[in-house]
Structures are given as structure tokens and as C-alpha cells.
Amino acid sequence: MLTAQRRAMISARLARHGQIVAKALADELGLSEDTIRRDLREMAAEGLLRRVHGGALPLTPPLPDFAARQAIASDVKRMLGRRAAGLVQSGQTIFLDGGTTNAEIARALPRDLRATVVTHSPTIAAEFELHEAEVILIGGRLYKHSMVAVGAAAVAAIEQIRVDLFFLGVTAVHPAHGLSTGDYEEATIKRAIARQSAETYVLATPEKFGAASPHRIMRVHDLAGLIVPADMETELLSPCRDATALILA
Incomplete structure (x- = not known):
């Protein structure tokens, strides 16, 4: 599975389920957990999600004052x-x-x-x-x-x-x-x-x-x-x- 395909899947699943568990997603896709974690780190750096221990959560934009x-x-x-x-x-x-x-x-x-x-x-x-x-x-x-x-x-x-x-x-x-x-x-x-x-x-x-x-x-x-x-x-x-x-x- 291409990187772009994985990231699209992660975004869709995050919107639908409200969380990503890196190990569970890696097992489901037959990929290494390190691959999923790398995707999550890169998406977090781009402001697309919020990394947490073991996975990711949706990103909440910072509130104005x-x-x-x-x-x-x-x-x-x-x-x-x-x-x-x-x-x-x-x-x-x-x-x-x-x-x-x-x-x-x-x-x-x-x-x-x-x-x-x-x-x-x-x-x-x-x-x-x-x-x-x-x-x-x-x-x-x-x-x-x-x-x-x-x-x-x-x-x-x-x-x-x-x-x-x-x-x-x-x-x-x-x-x-x-x-x-x-x-x-x-x-x-x-x-x-x-x-x-x-x-x-x-x-x-x-x-x-x-x-x-x-x-x-x-x-x-x-x-x-x-x-x-x-x-x-x-x-x-x-x-x-x-x-x-x-x-x-």
C-alpha cells in the first residue's frame, strides 16, 4: 500500500472512529507498527492529527482568545x-x-x-x-x-x-x-x-x-x-x- 493510500485511510478512520491505535491498524493492514507510527508522526507534524501514546486523536484547533x-x-x-x-x-x-x-x-x-x-x-x-x-x-x-x-x-x-x-x-x-x-x-x-x-x-x-x-x-x-x-x-x-x-x- 502506498504512503498516500495509508494516509488517506488514516484520515478517514480518524474521522469515523475518533481514534487510531497504531498496533491494531498495523495488524489489520499487515504492516509493521513502525510504518504506521511514522505515518502518524508525519501527519502530526503537518497539523493533520494529534499524536498520543499508542496512536492518534483528531486535532482540535487552538481557540482564539x-x-x-x-x-x-x-x-x-x-x-x-x-x-x-x-x-x-x-x-x-x-x-x-x-x-x-x-x-x-x-x-x-x-x-x-x-x-x-x-x-x-x-x-x-x-x-x-x-x-x-x-x-x-x-x-x-x-x-x-x-x-x-x-x-x-x-x-x-x-x-x-x-x-x-x-x-x-x-x-x-x-x-x-x-x-x-x-x-x-x-x-x-x-x-x-x-x-x-x-x-x-x-x-x-x-x-x-x-x-x-x-x-x-x-x-x-x-x-x-x-x-x-x-x-x-x-x-x-x-x-x-x-x-x-x-x-x-
């Missing part, structure tokens, strides 16, 4: 935010993760809603200046890329709170590799919040599907639901249908 992300898919984010806000009931305690999509939830919530909003994002907290909702702001070391508090102090505070709904922000959604993000400490905080929450939801724009970021948060199966655009391609959503509820916005 917080200010730049505010302008990305803003109409879709507003639509998702309105749909998520409709899940919140009076008297509930909710946790809003950081991120530009979750900021749209805050903007969509009625100003007279009597609820408690917990967040570790100062930018999210500021959205509630004119709302009647009580706001609890979790402190810690500020991770500026996402404008959220991280670290031991944040985890300790989160462990003292129980919430009804957690709106989790992620950078990637994959049926096999779960929900993930690009920073180790931020992933730790997100897992801590999910443990304290009765239900966890993710608002996901199409580009996040089928990708995997370096740091896993939780399984898609553990979500109460994925909130997605109603016009998303069926092919992107199909792998997640058996894992959790799909809520169309």
Missing part, C-alpha cells in the same frame, strides 16, 4: 442561550460555566427571575448586574484565556455547593472521547462542578463535534442533555443520540 471568541457564531450562540435559559425554573440554583456561549444564557434569563446563580467567571457574574437573581461568585486564580477562577481555592468553594443545573462549557464533543477542554486545571474545575450538580447540560456549536481536546472532563453519557442548533447535520449528531438527550434550539 476570549475577546475574539465573542464574535464567533454569535447568532447561533444567542439561539442556544435562549433555549438553555428556558430550562431554568424559579427557585433553582444554577451554575454557569465561563465562556461566550454561556454568557448568552445570562442575557436570556428574565431579569425578574428569582433564582441563585453560581459562577466562577467574573464576566458571567457581571451580566447579572440588573437581575433580581442572587449571584455567588467563586474565587481563585484567574485563568485569563477563559476568564474563570481555577485552583484549589475554587475547588474547595465548589465542593460546598449543590446546584440543580450546570451549564458546562467545552471545546470538543466526541462520542468516544467525551467532553474535553484545552487546559488541565480548567478541566479539573469543570469535573468538580459536575459532581455537585443534579443535571449537567452542554451548549454546543457544530465545530465542536467529532473533535477531542487534550483534557477530558466527562462522558457524553453523563450529561442530562446536549443543546444544539436545530439545523445541525444529522451526521454530526448521530453518534451522540444514544448517549444523551439532544435538545434542539
Whole structure:
């Protein structure tokens, strides 16, 4: 098999299955494992995939900074935010993760809603200046890329709170590799919040599907639901249908 043919097969399989195990692929093709590993190294160097121990995962493009992300898919984010806000009931305690999509939830919530909003994002907290909702702001070391508090102090505070709904922000959604993000400490905080929450939801724009970021948060199966655009391609959503509820916005 020619190198170009192998690389085309690797790309197709990565898109379909979300991972490549070098030994298994080598055995299947009757090639040496070194040959497959060399292909993976070269493809990783060209930015076509992400090498991991024993194989490869899909490549997740680096996110732009917080200010730049505010302008990305803003109409879709507003639509998702309105749909998520409709899940919140009076008297509930909710946790809003950081991120530009979750900021749209805050903007969509009625100003007279009597609820408690917990967040570790100062930018999210500021959205509630004119709302009647009580706001609890979790402190810690500020991770500026996402404008959220991280670290031991944040985890300790989160462990003292129980919430009804957690709106989790992620950078990637994959049926096999779960929900993930690009920073180790931020992933730790997100897992801590999910443990304290009765239900966890993710608002996901199409580009996040089928990708995997370096740091896993939780399984898609553990979500109460994925909130997605109603016009998303069926092919992107199909792998997640058996894992959790799909809520169309």
C-alpha cells in the first residue's frame, strides 16, 4: 500500500472512529507498527492529527482568545442561550460555566427571575448586574484565556455547593472521547462542578463535534442533555443520540 493510500485511510478512520491505535491498524493492514507510527508522526507534524501514546486523536484547533471568541457564531450562540435559559425554573440554583456561549444564557434569563446563580467567571457574574437573581461568585486564580477562577481555592468553594443545573462549557464533543477542554486545571474545575450538580447540560456549536481536546472532563453519557442548533447535520449528531438527550434550539 502506498504512503498516500495509508494516509488517506488514516484520515478517514480518524474521522469515523475518533481514534487510531497504531498496533491494531498495523495488524489489520499487515504492516509493521513502525510504518504506521511514522505515518502518524508525519501527519502530526503537518497539523493533520494529534499524536498520543499508542496512536492518534483528531486535532482540535487552538481557540482564539476570549475577546475574539465573542464574535464567533454569535447568532447561533444567542439561539442556544435562549433555549438553555428556558430550562431554568424559579427557585433553582444554577451554575454557569465561563465562556461566550454561556454568557448568552445570562442575557436570556428574565431579569425578574428569582433564582441563585453560581459562577466562577467574573464576566458571567457581571451580566447579572440588573437581575433580581442572587449571584455567588467563586474565587481563585484567574485563568485569563477563559476568564474563570481555577485552583484549589475554587475547588474547595465548589465542593460546598449543590446546584440543580450546570451549564458546562467545552471545546470538543466526541462520542468516544467525551467532553474535553484545552487546559488541565480548567478541566479539573469543570469535573468538580459536575459532581455537585443534579443535571449537567452542554451548549454546543457544530465545530465542536467529532473533535477531542487534550483534557477530558466527562462522558457524553453523563450529561442530562446536549443543546444544539436545530439545523445541525444529522451526521454530526448521530453518534451522540444514544448517549444523551439532544435538545434542539
